[in-house]
Amino acid sequence: MTRIEIPFKPEMKKAILEGRKTQTRRYKKYAIPGDTFLVDQTEYRITRVTKERLGSADPKAEGFRNTLEFSAYWVMLHPRRGYALDDMVWVHEFELEATE
16 A cells, blocks of 8 residues: 555545545546545545546546536646547546544
8 A cells, every 4th residue: 555646626625525526537547446645634545446438437426516517627627638538547436544
């Protein structure tokens, strides 16, 4: 198990801390299952990492109300590439790390 860093914009940190975001899609693989990361001193554990088409995104797990919101945010982050449904991305699923 390794503590990793995954960059998140403030609004996505808020969604994670509120429990609305449990996945993040990235062009780069950041972690393997069991790795942990911090969001404002709160620890999360990566539970699953898979490679999927961007178009298969689950907007609610990404912290959005619907696909339109998710795709608009994605385009804002990736203006050159846009929201290409067939782009392959790494899906990092995570959960709040249990504390003892």
